[in-house]
Amino acid sequence: xxxxxxxxxxxxxxxxxxxxxxxxxxxxxxxxxxxxxxxxxxxxxxxxxxxxxxxxxxxxxxxxxxxxxxxxxxxxxxxxxxxxxxxxxxxxxxxxxxxxxxxxxxxxxxxxxxxxxxxxxxxxxxxxxxxxxxxxxxxxxxxxxxxxxxxxxxxxxxxxxxxxxxxxxxxxxxxxxxxxxxxxxxxxxxxxxxxxxxxxxxxxxxxxxxxxxxxxxxxxxxxxxxxxxxxxxxxxxxxxxxxxxxxxxxxxxxxxxxxxxxxxxxxxxxxxxxxxxxxxxxxxxxxxxxxxxxxxxxxxxxxxxxxxxxxxxxxxxxxxxxxxxxxxxxxxxxxxxxxxxxxxxxxxxxxxxxxxxxxxxxxxxxxxxxxxxxxxxxxxxxx
Numbered sequence: 001x002x003x004x005x006x007x008x009x010x011x012x013x014x015x016x017x018x019x020x021x022x023x024x025x026x027x028x029x030x031x032x033x034x035x036x037x038x039x040x041x042x043x044x045x046x047x048x049x050x051x052x053x054x055x056x057x058x059x060x061x062x063x064x065x066x067x068x069x070x071x072x073x074x075x076x077x078x079x080x081x082x083x084x085x086x087x088x089x090x091x092x093x094x095x096x097x098x099x100x101x102x103x104x105x106x107x108x109x110x111x112x113x114x115x116x117x118x119x120x121x122x123x124x125x126x127x128x129x130x131x132x133x134x135x136x137x138x139x140x141x142x143x144x145x146x147x148x149x150x151x152x153x154x155x156x157x158x159x160x161x162x163x164x165x166x167x168x169x170x171x172x173x174x175x176x177x178x179x180x181x182x183x184x185x186x187x188x189x190x191x192x193x194x195x196x197x198x199x200x201x202x203x204x205x206x207x208x209x210x211x212x213x214x215x216x217x218x219x220x221x222x223x224x225x226x227x228x229x230x231x232x233x234x235x236x237x238x239x240x241x242x243x244x245x246x247x248x249x250x251x252x253x254x255x256x257x258x259x260x261x262x263x264x265x266x267x268x269x270x271x272x273x274x275x276x277x278x279x280x281x282x283x284x285x286x287x288x289x290x291x292x293x294x295x296x297x298x299x300x301x302x303x304x305x306x307x308x309x310x311x312x313x314x315x316x317x318x319x320x321x322x323x324x325x326x327x328x329x330x331x332x333x334x335x336x337x338x339x340x341x342x343x344x345x346x347x348x349x350x351x352x353x354x355x356x357x358x359x360x361x362x363x364x365x366x367x368x369x370x371x372x373x374x375x376x377x378x379x380x381x382x383x
Contacts, residue, residue, distance in 0.1 A: 052082075052291055055112040056090040057103055059119035060217045066242035066261040067216065067278075068092065071118045071141075073262070074280030081285050085292060096121025104129045108136050114291045116284075117141065119216075120185070126150055137296050139287055142187065144367070146298050153283055156304030157187070158194035158366075159334055160276030161238065162341045163312040163327055164258045165198020167273050168206075168236040170323040171256055175205050178229030180222055180239040180246050181212045184380050186369045188240045193373045194341055195238050200375055202323075208376045209234055217242040223249050230255055236273070247271055256318075265314045274315040282308050302363075305334040342366060347374045 056075055060068035072090065079088045089112070094103050100122050107115050108129065116139045117126050123143040130138050130150040138150040146152055168177050177199055179192050192210060199206040209232050211225040222241050226249035229237060237257040239246040244267035250257035251268030259265060259275030283301060290296035303309035312331070315324055333339025342365075344355030349372040355361055372380065 051085055051087045052114060052288065053110075053112040054079075054086055054088045054114045054116070054288060054291075055107040055110070056088065056116045057094045057100065057107070057118060057122060058090055058092040059094060059096060059121070060242055061092050062090070064217055064242045065244045065264055065267065068118070068242065070261045070278045071116075071280050074284045075116075077281035078284035078288050081281075082288055082292065086288055094122075098125070101125035101128055104138075105133075108133045113137060114288065114296075115139065116287075120187075137291055146300070148298065151298045151300065153287070153301040154303075155278045155280070155283075155309045156302060157240075157276070157278065157310065158190045159304045159341065160278075160310045160312055161191040161195040162198035163330060164238055164274060164276050165195040165200075166202055166327055166330065167312075167315070167319055167323055168195070168238070168256075168258075169199030169202030170320060171273060171318070172199070172203070172206065172236045174233050174235045175203060175207065176233045176235065177206060177208045178226070178232070178234030178237045179208060179210045180225040180229065180237065180241050181210050182216045182241045183214065184212060186367060189372070189380065190366060190369045191240050192376060193369065193371075196373055196375050197341065197346070202326075206375055210376065210378050212381075213241060215241070219243040219245040222246055226250065226257075227253075244268070259314075263314050272314070272316055273319060274312050276310070276312050279309055279311065305331055306337075348372060349374055349376055 056071065058068045058071060062068055062072045075088055075090065079086055091103050094100050096119055104115060104117065104125060113135065114137045118141045120142045123140055123145055126138050126140050127145060127147055127150065130147040134149055136149060140150060140152050142154050143152050179195060181188050181192060192208065196206065196208045209229055211228050213221040213225050215221060222243055222245035226237055226246040230253050235255050237246050237250050239260050242261065244264045247257045247259055247264050247268040251271040255271060256273050257268065257271050258273055261278050263275045263277055265272040265275060283303060305311065312327060330339055340360050342361030344359040345353065345357045346355040347353050
């Protein structure tokens with residue numbers, strides 16, 4: 001691995017999210033929408049000589065223990081899988097702003113012909129670069145817009161959130177859960193709702209409180225938000241932010257919490273119930289293989305437990321055996337299609353029916369969720 005010789009940014013602005021079919025900027029994110037149809041024609045692929053040069057733009061630091069750490073782990077695994085055939089590089093702390101376009105253009109100028117942008121806020125900059133660099137293949141995580149040489153990918157993080165909820169519902173004593181949220185976009189709302197649904201499947205009386213921090217990675221704010229939730233009676237915490245601060249706060253308070261995006265157990269071994277992790281390696285291997293073999297084409301990928309992209313790992317010994325067995329049963333159901341998380345009856349926090357009994361939430365609905373389910377308290381203001 002080589003690190004691109006580009007200036008780093010120590011504190012990015014984060015706006016972004018996750019979506020696709022198949023995990024934050026100084027402006028409000030565009031609303032998520034259903035993906036467009038896959039392009040029919042494959043884009044011209046691998047370089048004629050030398051290894052395929054692949055670059056990754058990261059929104060946070062590789063040491064965040066969460067989102068960016070997971071992406072970088074996937075990059076390393078993919079590079080190892082194609083040893084000698086690819087050469088990867090990355091730039092961390094790339095803001096979700098105009099500067100992202102400059103960084104991605106620099107990647108093109110340095111000869112990279114496959115480029116991954118790993119956060120929602122890179123969507124518009126990547127579209128601009130794609131229009132001017134038709135010989136380069138671009139991959140955007142969590143977006144919804146494509147071009148003839150730009151495709152999109154994501155992970156079904158809500159599946160990990162639901163599995164965590166099942167454990168939370170079994171472990172809470174106060175029947176009050178807490179979630180530290182980043183940005184109120186469909187990806188994050190979907191995770192909060194799924195966490196709550198998982199908990200309510202075990203304990204229907206569960207309620208979930210949410211505190212928004214307005215960023216993806218800001219350990220001090222995440223700490224304050226976690227403490228605020230504990231002060232409101234929450235005894236089990238989840239997060240949709242990128243650092244280990246929430247788990248560490250729970251550890252100090254003698255409460256319980258989950259790791260997010262990667263295994264965070266070492267940051268709070270007593271508090272840690274499990275970690276909902278993303279494994280980006282399967283997709284990065286697929287994308288590089290497509291580029292090397294000349295089969296790369298515009299498409300949308302949204303992978304989860306079934307494809308090995310999402311898992312709940314390192315479940316604590318505190319968790320009852322029956323609950324662990326339930327989690328494994330749900331995982332198997334997600335793999336073989338016999339279990340569906342978003343299946344009615346489901347109502348929103350105002351009591352309005354959003355899915356009738358037996359009705360399954362379609363992809364379009366999931367990608368555009370803008371409501372809390374019954375049991376989640378507060379307003380979707382992000383404040």
